[in-house]
Amino acid sequence: ETGVTQTPxxxxxxxxxxxxxxxxxxLGHNAMYWYKQSAKKPLELMxxxxxxxxxxxxxxxxxxxxECPNSSHLFLHLHTLQPEDSALYLCASSPLAGTRxxxxxxxxxxxxxx
Amino acid sequence: xxxxxxxxxxxxxxxxxxxxxTCSFPSSNFYALHWYRWETAKSPEALFVMTLNGDExxxxxxxxxxxxxxxxxxLYIKGSQPEDSATYLCAFISDNYGxxxxxxxxxxxxxxP
Numbered sequence: 001e002t003g004v005t006q007t008p009x010x011x012x013x014x015x016x017x018x019x020x021x022x023x024x025x026x027l028g029h030n031a032m033y034w035y036k037q038s039a040k041k042p043l044e045l046m047x048x049x050x051x052x053x054x055x056x057x058x059x060x061x062x063x064x065x066x067e068c069p070n071s072s073h074l075f076l077h078l079h080t081l082q083p084e085d086s087a088l089y090l091c092a093s094s095p096l097a098g099t100r101x102x103x104x105x106x107x108x109x110x111x112x113x114x
Numbered sequence: 115x116x117x118x119x120x121x122x123x124x125x126x127x128x129x130x131x132x133x134x135x136t137c138s139f140p141s142s143n144f145y146a147l148h149w150y151r152w153e154t155a156k157s158p159e160a161l162f163v164m165t166l167n168g169d170e171x172x173x174x175x176x177x178x179x180x181x182x183x184x185x186x187x188x189l190y191i192k193g194s195q196p197e198d199s200a201t202y203l204c205a206f207i208s209d210n211y212g213x214x215x216x217x218x219x220x221x222x223x224x225x226x227p
Contacts, residue, residue, distance in 0.1 A: 042220070043205075100145075100165055103148070105150075
């Protein structure tokens with residue numbers, strides 16, 4: 001399998017549930033990203049990891065908890081979410097974390113919080 | 115808060131028409147600009163990374179120009195085809211904001227056969 005994969009593709013959860021989104025890249029990249037796209041809003045960067053270290057956290061609420069156990073895998077742990085957190089969550093990777101590097105995106109997880 | 119705008123919001127063109135749209139961004143502290151194409155139900159796909167004022171990049175029928183002094187980039191599509199139908203996103207990076215990509219809202223292009 002090549003490129004950036006994300007699972008699950010769709011997720012429905014209640015406000016009290018705990019769930020995790022998974023991202024895997026098969027490109028040998030060293031940087032990985034989580035983005036959020038809410039309805040009628042631009043894509044928003046949430047987290048950046050470079051060589052498994054978090055280098056950027058754009059004031060994301062603590063109910064979103066990222067984890068990067070190695071350079072190929074990235075998780076987003078979700079707990080006590082709100083209905084307004086319903087959105088498309090995209091993962092991306094790039095060779096290095098520099099902002100002049102092309103990012104390669106996964107297909108996204110469509111999250112619905114009831 | 116950095117503001118990145120794209121215009122038009124959407125447009126419909128006939129197959130074979132050429133078209134262009136605009137990404138506007140702050141003209142100070144420019145570091146890089148990315149263009150992406152995002153087809154429905156697919157992943158965003160990188161088109162160009164632009165870094166220097168006056169840059170012109172080309173990929174097949176698609177090209178882009180960059181003016182960092184006035185804060186805009188144009189994306190051109192020559193001879194549009196139905197498969198060009200997608201949302202085109204630009205992302206601005208300021209050297210004041212490190213890793214922060216600020217995306218525009220996108221231009222949704224529909225090419226009618």
